[in-house]
Amino acid sequence: MQHNLLILISLLIILSNLFLLGSSRTRAMLRGIAAQGVLLSILPFLFPMHKSGLVSIIVPAVLSITIKAILIPYFLHRVIQRVNTENALNPYIGYPVSVIIGLLISYGSFLFIEKLPFSYLSISPFTTSAAFASILIGMLIISTRRNVIAQIIGYLVFENxxxxxxxxxxxxxxxxxxxxxxxxxxxxxxIMVVAVSRIHILFDSVGTQKLERLNK
Amino acid sequence: MILPELIISLNVMIFITGVIIPLGIEKPLNMLKLPLISSIAAMLLSAVYFFCLHNSDPVLFFGGNFIIDKLAFYHIMIVNIVFLAAGIYMQEYFAKSMETDEHTAFHYRRFSMLWQGFQLMLIIVILSNNIGLSWVAMEATTILSAFLIISESDSLSLEAMWKYLLICSVGIGLAFIGTILVAAGGINTFSELYIHAEELNPKLILFAFIFIAVGYGTKAGLSPMHSWLPDAHSQAPTPVSAVFSGVMLNAALFIIMRYLPIVERAGGGSGEAHSILLLTGFLSLLFAAVFIPIQTDLKRLLAYCSVEHVGIIAIGIGLGGLGTTAALLHCLNHSLSKMLAFFASGSVIHEYGTRDMRKITGLMKRMPMWGTAFMVSMLALMGVAPFSIFISEFLIVKTAFTGGQYLLFGLFMLGTLAIFISMLKFTLEIAFKQGKPGKLTGRVGIADKAIIIISVAVLLLFGLWLPPDFFGFLEQAAQIIEGGLI
Amino acid sequence: MIINICLSIAAALVLSPLLGGIINKTKAFYAGRKGSPVLQLYFDLFKLFRKESVISTSATFIFQAAPAIIFTSTLAATIFVPFIPGLPAPSFTCDFILLFYLLGLSRFFLIISALDTGSSFEGMGASREAFFSALAEPVTFVTILTMLRLGGGTSIQAAFRGLSSESWIIIILTAVPFFIVMLAENARIPFDDPNTHLELTMIHEVMLLDNSGANLALMEWAASIKLWLFSLIIVKILLPAEILTPAAYTGLTILAVPAVAVITGTVESVMARASLLKVPQLLFSAGIIAFLGFFLSLNQFLGW
Known part of the structure; x- marks a missing residue:
């Protein structure tokens, strides 16, 4: 049961990553990242064998649901409202291609995890490969989306x-x-959200096209 | 012994008080006194830290989460020296810039608070024995220092801050992955990890070390993750640039130094971790050699120079043996000379009203005091003979040569020579090229004079005669990185 | 084998019009209406067969031959999905390709018969049908390939192993995209609205505009057989064959196929028809999920 739940949550995390890659609006991305925050807060309950006592399960779960699923999406929601005029992401790589790359990354991380010497640790390879896929997908979002809010969301995927x-x-x-x-x-x-509002005030834009003057 | 607990608590208390007090102060100049006062206090405390090191054994405290050994003490000293000097320089710098800028009290209050928080976190990074705590403190330095960069609030500094925040956060995030992987075995302090290193899975630890080297390497400005560094260093206010270059890069490298013996011992001394450092070190040297000649912005030149020197430190550690000792010496030398170079260029930029090197000419005639400081620090950074950077670079080269690694020796010589030539051209043009006649006012306070004289004296002294006691101390500190002491 | 073929064909012929009725009844239930009777489609077919066909003067023999070809090829496809387990059924290597290309043949004739009338509306519907089915087809094949990986065979029979404790996640990842494909192939909401009579937005219905009488009846019947076939495949993908006795399996199948119709009705009630631009996105998402399942089936990740 617990094993199956882990598999399910890992897959939902991967699917939410692919959703983030495929969505073309910051609002849609915000929904995706909030959903991922909720998924993450279930995880501590599924690894009771790693923890000593109830407190060490409850605290990460409560922290992650308040921070990752409520506070951070709230901050981002506020800043998205403020910069309402600009929702587009202007990606370097189109959405379908990004999703396909994300899919290949997810598959690659499954293959990769098999090669790693994790066998002596009692861990779930499913969550581990979801994590490694998230690292790369987060970096993909950060590097291919020319919108600072999307970059923050990419960073959140990465942190997750x-x-x-x-x-x-x-x-x-x-x-x-x-x-x-x-x-x-x-x-x-x-701090990033504050910086985004500054960028919006100063440049009247949250695209990163205007943030490319220091290049040499 | 309760002493270390007491000292570090005191140290933390000082900074917390320092962070709180500006809330009650109205006058900007008084707010800026606080970083100076807390730096002096921290400096005095570091003398007490020294007494904790009576015997050469490291002292663990707070449940083994903190450690003081020679390596940590040495880096604490560098942090405190650079912060103290920057604290002194800051007074004049902001007094001057207040005449032109219309920053509010809020601005200076924020600067003062963040500055002290930044220093505290750097000290915690260095004293930490817990790999998780190191990470938390390192990430906190990124968060706290981000708003130090945009103190001169314009679009370019905002861009630089955004790049710094994003790239370093991602880098530190990678380091977090590495930290988790190292902690997977159930041990999470450096000293315990070293003791039990042979029980760890060598492949997993090496894999984790790649994440750690890339992650903290980003914060240290090692290529190819250095892209934030020239922007942040060049756009930040000068005192911030000085502590970024002089301290933050070292602190990030320091964490890598802590991991190095663990990885090597787990891998049975296979030297793979050292090779990773060599690789990134040479890449940094290469990048700097390519980008330095095409610079026009004075502070950007210094920033790329930092990339070079971080690369040299990484190469020294990567070579091992005498190279590690030389790399440690290089940390201090680079911090001192880079600090001086930034201070000088900050004053020069303020007086000339431009940061374009083609427009800054005849410096020696127009601003003799800062001009001399600039010349000396630049010559030192190039590795010219009587200054101490020459000694540390020479020792690194010697290690490579006597170790029979002629390829590395050749590459190192080629890289530093290329950088030497282009930097020399810039420096000579700035210092001696015929410029507008007439002296610039450039008042140099007594404190600033003291900084210049003391730094130049130390750079010269260590270049001409390295005290054997000091060298012995460094060798013992290097022993910790080499594996053997902890 | 003959028995099984006869059974499959008979079940498809007799039971398939029921599904449309169930879907409509479900939608009526959600809308709070009484709705038309469940057997409405039977009445319609019966009525249409008694009527005379009117054929456009501009139409050629293709238009006249198409309903028969569509009906027979759709019906022929059903024989590969046997109704009762245990009995021998027609199966050979890669028979699933024949199955889906029999459906493709019927679609081809549907499209050219629509073009044959020379009506611009029907031409538009035909073009959309061709576009969407071209997007749906790879998804179909990926899902079937995934099932074959799990079943370890090359005939579609191997795909029907059903949920098991170690591979349930892959089967879910296969059934969901297959269900989406079913909605697309059978012109259901959110891809097409079977009830709309605005020619500009229709896809399937608009292609039948010029048919009447027995021709129209054959077309409608073929469409409901196709819906039956897809529902049956979904049920067989999900029902665990190995645990159940043949009798229980057959009984559950008979219950589950209407359940698929009820789910379809629910989906149609809660969703609106997607705009034409959204349709490729939906099918693309289905494809991504299908590929995820396929990748997972490639290696033995589930043994961990």
Missing amino acids: AGFILGISISSTMPLFIEIGIMLDLLAGIF
Whole structure:
């Protein structure tokens, strides 16, 4: 049951990644990333064997649902509302091609995980490969979307990969460090959102075309 | 022994107070005094840290999550020196820029708070023994320092800040993956990991180290992930550029140095981790050699020069043996000379009103004091003989040559020579080319004079005569990276 | 084998018009209406067969021959999907290609008969039909290939193993895109609205505009047989054959095919017809899910 749930959640994470790659509007991406946040907060309950006691399961779950599924999407929602005029992503690589690349990346990460010496760790290869796929897909979004909000969302996909990996590989970090990791993420996104509003005020645009003057 | 716990608590308290106090201050110049005061306090405390190092054993405290050993102490010293100097320089710098800019008190309050938070996080990075804590503190430095860059609020600095924030966050995110993979075995402190390194899976650890090297390497400005560095360094206010170059890059490299013995011991000394550092180091050198000749912006030139020197440090560590000691020496040398170069160029840019090197001419005649500082620091950065960078670079070259790695030796010589030629051309034109007549006012405060004189003296002293005690200290610190002490 | 073929054909002929009735009844239920009787399609067919065909003067023999060809080729395709397990059924290597190209043959004649009338509306419907089916076809084949990977055979019979504890996720990843393809192939919402009578937006219905009498009856019947065939394949993909006894399997199949119709009706009630530009996106998404399932079936990931 637990194994099957893990498989299901990993696949849903992969599908949400592909959805993010395929969506052409920042609002759609926001929905996708919020859904991914909800999926992530289920994960800690599926790895009870890695944790010592209920607190160490509840805290990451509660933190991830408040931060990844509520606070960060709320920040992004606010900033998207503010820069309402500009929703387009102007990608370097078109959406269908991105999705196909994302699909190949997901498959590649399954193949890749098989080769890694993980067998001595009791971890789920499904979540691990979903995590590795998320790393690359996050970077793909960051590097091919010429819109700062989309880049933030790409960064979130990338960060989620770290969270998945941290949960699925037995993490022995003290609790205060896990909380620190989450707060760092929250603060980072907050700073990025502030920066986006600055960029919008100064350039009257959230496309990155105007952010290409320092090149040499 | 309760002493280290006490000191670090005190250290943290100082900075927290320093972060809070600006909230109650109205006058911008007073706000900027606070970073200076807390730097002085931190400097004094680091003298006390030294007493914790009586015996050569490292001291663990706070449940093994923090550590003080010679390597950490050395880097703490570099952090404190550069921050102190930048704190002093900052006073004059902002006093001057306040005449032209119309920044509000809010702006300076934010700067003062973020600056001290930044310094605290760098100190925690260096004192941390927990791989997770190192990561948290490193990520915090990115977040805190992002808004330091746009202190001169214009479109270019905003662009630079965005690149810095995004690229470094991604880089640090990669380092997080690596950290998780290392912690997968259930151990999460550097010292324990080293002790149990032989029980770890060598392939997994090496795989993790690639993530760590790429991740923290991004923050350190190692090629090919250095693309944020020239932008951020050139657009930030000068004191920030100085601490970025002089401290932050070292701190990121420091974490890689901490991982290195673990990876090597897990892999049975196969040297693969060292090869990774050599590769990125030479790439950095190559990139710098290609990009330095085409620069026109003075601070951008210095930024690419940082890429070069970080690359040299990585090469030194990658070579191992004497190279590691030389690399550690190079950390201090580079921090001092780059700091001085940034200070000088900051003043020069302010007086000339331009950062275009083609328009800055006749510096030695027009601004003798800062001109001398500029000349000396640039010559030092090029690796000219009487200065200490020459010694550290020479030791690295010697390691490569005596180790029989002639290809690396040749590449290193070629890279540094190319950079030497183009930097020399820029420096000579700036310093001596016939410019407009007449001196620029360029008031040089007594404190600034002290910074210039002391840094130049240290650079010269270490270049002419390296105190054997100091060298012995460095060798012991290098032992930690080489594996053997912890 | 003869018994099974006869059974398949008989079931398709007799039961298929029921599905359209169930779908309409479901939609009526969601809309709060009483709706037409479940057997409405039977009455319609019966009425149409008694009527005389009127044929456009501009139409050629293709238009007259098409209904018979469409009907027979669709009916012939059903014999590869046996109704009762255990009995021998026609099967050979890659018979699924024949199955789907028999359907392709019927589509081809549907399209050229629509073009044959010379009506611009029908030409437009034909072009859309060709476009959407070209997008749907790769998805169909990928899903079938995935099922064959799991079943370990080359005939479509091997694909019908049903859900099992170790491969359920792949089967879900196959059934969902296949269901979407079914909606597209059978001109259901969100791809086409079978109830609309605005020629500009219709796809399937518009191609039948010039047919009447027995010709129209054959066309409608063929369409419902096609719907029956796809529903049956979905059911067989999902029902675990190995655990169930043949009797239980047959009984469940008879219950499950109307259930697919009910689901289709539900989908049609909760969704609106997608704009024509969205249709390729929908089919593309289905293809991506299908490919994900296919990739997962390539390696033994599930043994982990």
